[in-house]
Amino acid sequence: DTEVTQTPKHLVMGMTNKKSLKCEQHMGHRAMYWYKQKAKKPPELMFVYSYEKLSINESVPSRFSPECPNSSLLNLHLHALQPEDSALYLCASSQVSSSGNTIYFGEGSWLTVV
Amino acid sequence: GESVGLHLPTLSVQEGDNSIINCAYSNSASDYFIWYKQESGKGPQFIIDIRSNMDKRQGQRVTVLLNKTVKHLSLQIAATQPGDSAVYFCAENPTGGYNKLIFGAGTRLAVHP
Structure with missing residues (x-):
């Protein structure tokens, strides 16, 4: 079982909504990542x-806004997404x-933009 | 046998046979490689890794081979079981890439009883 926990598992949002994806790990890791699949x-x-500082942004559109409140938590704030952002x-x-x-993954959050 | 689907190559094997999944990586400077297994609806699960100073590494029922000359990685699964059915991704970490994993396209392994 993964020790990286993601919530929610499923999210449906409209293009004008603001929502957030959350991630938590308690392995003492100091690097955290967001991937899209x-x-x-x-x-x-x-x-x-x-170490809680953004070190790489792969030219991601600003409608995706990451946040790392502490060494165990990682958020991805979503605003004004497009249907093609569903993933x-x-x-x-x-x-x-x-x-x-070794990079350890969570089970993911399924996002549908309508 | 092997076939190439619309999006994902598929390897079909009989239960109990050995499976070999291949991967060509892109960056000759990559120094660390990982194989992940991804089951339907789940996140990628770590299987085995290897560093560039090694040619071979063995785990439980799995072996990874690295050929740096031709930039080729393979995953061998012994006595393949139905539970091994999944998509398998190789990933490379370019030197100085600061944990910036680059994933291969993936191969679907289908195990038939």
């Missing part, structure tokens, strides 16, 4: 936080180092 496609990196949003976490570390 469309059907039958691999996950694509959106954001990386390291599985995956949160992940890992240790921080200059070389690769």
